[in-house]
Each structure stands twice: as structure tokens, then as C-alpha cells.
Amino acid sequence: MASSKVSGFYKLSVDERLKFVKEFASLTDDEVSALKAPGALSLDAADRMIENVIGTFQLPLGIAVNFLINQKDYLIPMVVEEPSVVAACSHAAKLARDGGGFFTSSTGPIMIAQIQAVNVIDPAAARLRLLEARDEILELANQKDPVLVELGGGARDIEVRVIEAECGKMVVTHLLVDVRDAMGANAVNTMAEALAPTIERITGGRVCLRILSNLADRRVARARTVVPKESLGGEEVVDGIVLAYQFAAADPYRAATHNKGVMNGVTAVVLATGNDTRAIEAGAHSYAARTGHYGPLTRWEKDKDGNLTGSIELPVAVGLIGGATKVHPVAKIAVKILGCETAGELGEVLAAVGLAQNLAALRVLATEGIQRGHMALHARNVAVTAGATGELVDKVAEAMVRAGKIRIDYARELIREMS
Numbered sequence: 001m002a003s004s005k006v007s008g009f010y011k012l013s014v015d016e017r018l019k020f021v022k023e024f025a026s027l028t029d030d031e032v033s034a035l036k037a038p039g040a041l042s043l044d045a046a047d048r049m050i051e052n053v054i055g056t057f058q059l060p061l062g063i064a065v066n067f068l069i070n071q072k073d074y075l076i077p078m079v080v081e082e083p084s085v086v087a088a089c090s091h092a093a094k095l096a097r098d099g100g101g102f103f104t105s106s107t108g109p110i111m112i113a114q115i116q117a118v119n120v121i122d123p124a125a126a127r128l129r130l131l132e133a134r135d136e137i138l139e140l141a142n143q144k145d146p147v148l149v150e151l152g153g154g155a156r157d158i159e160v161r162v163i164e165a166e167c168g169k170m171v172v173t174h175l176l177v178d179v180r181d182a183m184g185a186n187a188v189n190t191m192a193e194a195l196a197p198t199i200e201r202i203t204g205g206r207v208c209l210r211i212l213s214n215l216a217d218r219r220v221a222r223a224r225t226v227v228p229k230e231s232l233g234g235e236e237v238v239d240g241i242v243l244a245y246q247f248a249a250a251d252p253y254r255a256a257t258h259n260k261g262v263m264n265g266v267t268a269v270v271l272a273t274g275n276d277t278r279a280i281e282a283g284a285h286s287y288a289a290r291t292g293h294y295g296p297l298t299r300w301e302k303d304k305d306g307n308l309t310g311s312i313e314l315p316v317a318v319g320l321i322g323g324a325t326k327v328h329p330v331a332k333i334a335v336k337i338l339g340c341e342t343a344g345e346l347g348e349v350l351a352a353v354g355l356a357q358n359l360a361a362l363r364v365l366a367t368e369g370i371q372r373g374h375m376a377l378h379a380r381n382v383a384v385t386a387g388a389t390g391e392l393v394d395k396v397a398e399a400m401v402r403a404g405k406i407r408i409d410y411a412r413e414l415i416r417e418m419s
């Protein structure tokens, strides 16, 4: 397998980058053409995806390089509108690679469906009656999805919670379903709806909601890494990153921004692969608050040799079958570039990407600050807005950064001088 380690990837032309990715992922000529063509998602296909379609909306697809996860090289497709995310992710992956890359694990693809029963006269006893009927409930649920069962998945267990609500006690049944390589929403929602009459009979109450929970805490991926202190520029930088993490652990205002940085990477890959970004965001933030205190999704510590160790745990309700993943032409190619065999592997890649993205942000925040790099990228946007094209974009941007004047009027002046 080719290495994903490349230096100066950003300096290549789009065609040169495509050539590299084509070779790495064995893309066909048609796939390369689809990546290059604006409007790869046809109006017809878009019209079948959602309602009231009037057009399509494009975003850049970038590739984060340098990822080594469990000794396997990955190129990471990312769809994102924010400059510097892809570059930062690639740089952090390079730092992590110096220490052996990322090591990951996961729980398995278990999604939770919730069935809410109200007006239950004896909630505690009803809970036990439901647990006694576990086998009947699982069998009924599995009858709804024989294909999933054939693939080795299906309803695995139930849990029953009695929760206090404003109206009194509710009996909430959780159906735990192994959804294999699907995101799983359709499978678990269908099962939950089918169970409603049985739950009503057993509890004597009335069933209201039957829907999955996005707090997918039975479908968690983990990643860890060790970054040598020398790669970071010394132990002071390690200490700075640990302090930045401890700030997030102590303060929800900071934790929100810390996690936003994690999700810059995660959401970009989720979107590139045609998965549901809102499900992942809801899962991540509710998981970050699962103890009742909203905290950071990652942890950073110093090991006995003074190196930086990082870890993350993240709910990852993503699939490789169904939905936009199999319909959107560019998402299909992004999945091929990523080369994940299972949804579990994709989840673990997401965890590694989230950890890398967070490392990049904390390293910059703990040292030079975020603005220097951001302003350089911002300068290119200002140059384009001022009317620069082609090579002039970089020339004008660099001149503005050198002069410390990133302004549209100055960009116009430079364009006049340089053209």
C-alpha cells in the first residue's frame, strides 16, 4: 500500500493532487472526471434525494494527508468551507506519525431506539414485566429486519428506564440493535414502531414516541496517539497543550470551542462520505455532557518521558450502506479514497481525525496563536474579492501579509501595481 505521507501536498496543482489520489486509491478515469466536474451531482439525482429541489450547492473537497491509523495509511477526504482545517489536520497527522500514528478501537455498531410509554400505573413493576419479556420483544423486533439478521446484526438486548418527567413517571424502553454497516436509523425506527402494541400490552400504558437516540453511547470509537515532544518543539509546548485541555475540562465555555475544533475535522469527513452530520454533532455534544457536566471530547496528558499523549472517545453513528453514501457520486468516490471496509473502521477514522484536528488547534493556540495562519488564508480571499485571478492571488496575498495590511483597498492597489 502506498504511503499517505506527503510533504508540500498543498503546493501541487489540483491535477497533480488528483494524480496522487488516483494512484493511491486506484480511482478510475471516470471517477477522476467526476471529481473534477462541477455539478457531479445531477439535478435528477438531487431531486430524488430531498424535496423541493431547485439546484445543487457545491463545497470544496480537500484531502488530509499523512494519516497512519493502526499502521494503515489513509488519505482523508474532507468537505468543509473553512480555510486551514485540511492543512491543520494534515500537519497534526504528521506530528502524530512521528510517534507511530493513531491507534483505535470501538464498541461495535449498536444503536439505541427509545419507546416512550406514559400513563403506566405501576412503572416499577412494568419495568420488570418488560425485562421478563425480553426474548419476545427481541424476536418481534428481528422479524422486522430479516436481512439485517442474516448479515449478523439485529436486536440484541433491551434496557428499561423509569424516568421522572413533569407529567409523572414514564417507562422508557431502549432497544439495542446491532446495525452492522448501516447508519441504522431506518432499521431501528422500524423496529421501535413495530414494538409499540406489545409495549402497551405489557405496561398497560400508552406508547408515544418511537425513535432512535442520537446519544449513540453504545457505538463509540476511540483513538489515541503519542506525539514526541521534539516534534512539537519541546516540553513547553506539551505543557501548553495539556493546560489548554485542562481549561476545556474545567470550563464549558472553552469546552464548546475545543469540541467545535474536534468537529471541524469529524464533520468534514462525515459530510464527504455522505453521512448525517447532524446526527454526529448531536451525538458528540450530548456525549460530551453525559456526566451532567459539558466537557472536552479529547484528553491530553504528558507521559513519563515528557511526550504528549492524546485520546478521544466519540459516538459514531455512520454507515457505508444506504443514504447519500450510496447515491451521491462524489460521496461514493470519497468512500473509495478512504478505503474503509466497515462502518466501524470509518468510525475509528473519524475518531483519529477528531483527535488530529484538536491537536492542530491546541498546538497553535498554545504557541503562536490562531490568527497568523488564519490571516494568511484570509488574505487570499481578500485578494480574490478585490479581483485577483490566477497567480496574482498568491502574490497579492503574500504582499498583504508582509505589509501587515490585509484590506480590500490595499489589495486593489497591489493588483493595479502588479498587473
Ligand code: MEV
Residues within 6 Å of the ligand: 082, 257, 258, 259, 260, 261, 262, 264, 361, 362, 365, 370
Ligand atoms: C476554529 O474553527 C476552531 C478553534 O477555535 C478550535 C479551538 O479553539 O480549539 C481553533
